Amino acid sequence: MQKTIRPIRTGEEYIESLRGRDLTIYLFGELIKEPVDHPIIRPSINAVAKTYDLAVEEEDLASVKSSITGEQVNRFLHIAESAQDVVKQNKMQRKLGQLTGTCFQRCVGMDALNSLHSTTFEIDEKHGTDYHKKLLEFIKMVQHENLVIGGAMTDVKGDRSMGPSDQEDPDLFLRIVERNDKGVYVSGAKAHQTGCINSHWMLVMPTMRLTENDKDYAVVGAIPVDAPGITYIYGRQSCDTRSMEPGDIDQGNSEYGGQEAMVIFDKAFIPNEMIFMDGEYEFASMLVERFTCYHRRSYVCKTGLGDVLIGAAATIADYNGVPKVSHIKDKLIEMTHLNESIYGTGIASSYQSQKMKSGVWQNDDMLANVCKHNVTRFPYQISRFAQDIAGGLMVTLPSEAELRNPITGPLLEKYLKGRKGVDVESRMRILRLIENMTMGRNAVGYLTESMHGAGSPQAQRIQIARQMQLGYKKRLAKNLAKIQDDGEETLENADYFKRVFKLDNSKE
Ligand SMILES: Cc1cc2nc3c(=O)[nH]c(=O)nc-3n(C[C@H](O)[C@H](O)[C@H](O)COP(=O)(O)OP(=O)(O)OC[C@H]3O[C@@H](n4cnc5c(N)ncnc54)[C@H](O)[C@@H]3O)c2cc1C
Ligand code: SF4
Known part of the structure; x- marks a missing residue:
C-alpha cells in the first residue's frame, strides 16, 4: 500500500488516500475488499478526484483563502465569508457538472459544515455549550488535510407519518444508544448516502424537526468513514454492470459516475470533541432548514449536466444531418431556457446571501427552494427533448461488441451511418451518453436525485408557502x-x- 500523502493536493493523491482502508462494503452480496479498484465504484471516485484537480487548475474558482487556517483551502471545505463566496460555490458546481456529467459528491459536506457553523453558534448562545469551538477545530483539521466530508441527514424513517420516538423500531432514525465520559455510541441507519465510501469523514445530523421525546435522536457528530461498527450497503444504479464489460462505448460516460449507499451504524463511537449537538432537539429544525437552504441551490450542479446534455443533443442532431431544422433549433433553445432558469434562481439565491450571527453567509431561502423545485422538473423536460432529438436508436443500438465483431461490425458501419463524414462510432458514443444521462447510470444524478435529493418536491412547496x-x-x-x-x-x-x-x- 502506498503511503497516504497529507495534505492531499491532487486527484491522484486523493485516490491513493482511499486505498487500504478497512471498510465493510457489500455489493452484489459480497464484501468488497478494495473499492478503489472496483469497476462499478471507480467512476464515482474519479468524479470526486476532479474536485481536487479543479482546485489546482482553477485556483480562484475551486479554492479560497480560509480565515480559519490562513491557508488556501478547497472551496468544498470553506466557510463562506461573503455573498461572493456563496456565489462562487455555485459557479464551481456548474463547472464540475460540465466536466463530469454526474454528481461529484462533495457539496453535502460543504453545506453541512456551513449550516453547522451558524447552528452550533446559536446553540452555544442559548445553552452555554462549546459546540462551535469544537466544530472550528474539526474544520481546521479537514481544511488543512484537504479531506472529503459526507453529509448524512436522511434517516431511513420507517413509517413517514411518525416521528423517531413513535416508530415501532427505534433504530429507524439514528440515535445515541450508549454514552460514557469519552463520548457517545450511535445506532441506526442513513439512507441514500452520497459519496460515503469516497469520503474520509461523515457528518451525521438529524433529518427533521424533533420533540422532547426525541432527545436521543438530536445528535450531530463527525465520524471517520472507517470507524468500527459501520457497514455500507452499496446502491445499484441502472446499467451499472456495463462498467464490468469490455470496451467503453456502452457505458456512455465511462470515466465518471455518482455513488450512494445505505450506511448502517451499530454502536459507532463519536468522541466528545467531535459532537456538535447532543440533545438540543429544538435546534434540529434550524439545522435542517439551514442545510437544505444551502443544498437546494447547490443543485445548480445539474445545470452543468444540462450543458452536457444540450451539447449531446446538438451533436446528434448534427450527426443526423438536421442541425438547421427549425423545430430542432427551437427544442435546443427551450432546453437552454429551462437550464438557465434553474441557474438563474440558484445563483440569485446565492447573491442574496446574508451574514449570520456566527459570521457565515447564508443564501436566500425562498429562491433556493424555487431553484430546487425547478430542478425537480426541468431536467425531466430537458431529457425528454434530448431523447426526442436523439431518435429511437438511443435504445435499440447494438452493443460495442457488435461494432468490433468482424461480421456485424461492417454491417453497423454501413447501416448506422448518419450525415456524410461522421463515423458510426462517434454516433454510437453520443447516443450512449444521452442514454447514460437520461436512463442509465447518470440518470440517477440527473433525474431521480434532482427529484428527491435535498428533499422531495413537496418539501420545497411547504417552504415556498411559508414565505409567499x-x-x-x-x-x-x-x-x-x-x-x-x-x-x-x-x-x-x-x-x-x-x-x-x-x-x-x-x-x-
Ligand atoms: C440520489 C440521491 C442522493 C442523496 N444523497 C443524500 C445525502 O448525501 N445525504 C442525505 O442526507 N440524504 C441524501 N438523499 C436523501 C434525500 O434527501 C431524500 O431522498 C429525500 O429527503 C426524500 O426522502 P425519501 O427518499 O426517504 O423519500 P420518502 O420520504 O419515502 O418520500 C416519498 C414521497 O412521500 C412523500 N412523503 C414522505 N413523508 C411524508 C409525510 N410525512 N407527509 C407527506 N408526504 C410525505 C414525499 O413528499 C414523497 O413524495 C439523497 C437522495 C437521493 C435520491
Ligand atoms: S447532487 Fe449536485 S449538489 Fe448534491 S452532491 Fe451531487 S453534485 Fe453536489
Whole structure:
C-alpha cells in the first residue's frame, strides 16, 4: 500500500488516500475488499478526484483563502465569508457538472459544515455549550488535510407519518444508544448516502424537526468513514454492470459516475470533541432548514449536466444531418431556457446571501427552494427533448461488441451511418451518453436525485408557502384597487420582501 500523502493536493493523491482502508462494503452480496479498484465504484471516485484537480487548475474558482487556517483551502471545505463566496460555490458546481456529467459528491459536506457553523453558534448562545469551538477545530483539521466530508441527514424513517420516538423500531432514525465520559455510541441507519465510501469523514445530523421525546435522536457528530461498527450497503444504479464489460462505448460516460449507499451504524463511537449537538432537539429544525437552504441551490450542479446534455443533443442532431431544422433549433433553445432558469434562481439565491450571527453567509431561502423545485422538473423536460432529438436508436443500438465483431461490425458501419463524414462510432458514443444521462447510470444524478435529493418536491412547496407573503400581496392589490385597510393585511413583516429590497446584505 502506498503511503497516504497529507495534505492531499491532487486527484491522484486523493485516490491513493482511499486505498487500504478497512471498510465493510457489500455489493452484489459480497464484501468488497478494495473499492478503489472496483469497476462499478471507480467512476464515482474519479468524479470526486476532479474536485481536487479543479482546485489546482482553477485556483480562484475551486479554492479560497480560509480565515480559519490562513491557508488556501478547497472551496468544498470553506466557510463562506461573503455573498461572493456563496456565489462562487455555485459557479464551481456548474463547472464540475460540465466536466463530469454526474454528481461529484462533495457539496453535502460543504453545506453541512456551513449550516453547522451558524447552528452550533446559536446553540452555544442559548445553552452555554462549546459546540462551535469544537466544530472550528474539526474544520481546521479537514481544511488543512484537504479531506472529503459526507453529509448524512436522511434517516431511513420507517413509517413517514411518525416521528423517531413513535416508530415501532427505534433504530429507524439514528440515535445515541450508549454514552460514557469519552463520548457517545450511535445506532441506526442513513439512507441514500452520497459519496460515503469516497469520503474520509461523515457528518451525521438529524433529518427533521424533533420533540422532547426525541432527545436521543438530536445528535450531530463527525465520524471517520472507517470507524468500527459501520457497514455500507452499496446502491445499484441502472446499467451499472456495463462498467464490468469490455470496451467503453456502452457505458456512455465511462470515466465518471455518482455513488450512494445505505450506511448502517451499530454502536459507532463519536468522541466528545467531535459532537456538535447532543440533545438540543429544538435546534434540529434550524439545522435542517439551514442545510437544505444551502443544498437546494447547490443543485445548480445539474445545470452543468444540462450543458452536457444540450451539447449531446446538438451533436446528434448534427450527426443526423438536421442541425438547421427549425423545430430542432427551437427544442435546443427551450432546453437552454429551462437550464438557465434553474441557474438563474440558484445563483440569485446565492447573491442574496446574508451574514449570520456566527459570521457565515447564508443564501436566500425562498429562491433556493424555487431553484430546487425547478430542478425537480426541468431536467425531466430537458431529457425528454434530448431523447426526442436523439431518435429511437438511443435504445435499440447494438452493443460495442457488435461494432468490433468482424461480421456485424461492417454491417453497423454501413447501416448506422448518419450525415456524410461522421463515423458510426462517434454516433454510437453520443447516443450512449444521452442514454447514460437520461436512463442509465447518470440518470440517477440527473433525474431521480434532482427529484428527491435535498428533499422531495413537496418539501420545497411547504417552504415556498411559508414565505409567499400573501397578506403583503393582498394589501398591494387592495391599495391599488382603493379598498380601505380592513385591518387584516399589512405591508409590515414581509420578511421575503425585506430581503428583496435591501440594498446591502448586512444582517438586519
Ligand atoms: C440520489 C440521491 C442522493 C442523496 N444523497 C443524500 C445525502 O448525501 N445525504 C442525505 O442526507 N440524504 C441524501 N438523499 C436523501 C434525500 O434527501 C431524500 O431522498 C429525500 O429527503 C426524500 O426522502 P425519501 O427518499 O426517504 O423519500 P420518502 O420520504 O419515502 O418520500 C416519498 C414521497 O412521500 C412523500 N412523503 C414522505 N413523508 C411524508 C409525510 N410525512 N407527509 C407527506 N408526504 C410525505 C414525499 O413528499 C414523497 O413524495 C439523497 C437522495 C437521493 C435520491
Ligand atoms: S447532487 Fe449536485 S449538489 Fe448534491 S452532491 Fe451531487 S453534485 Fe453536489
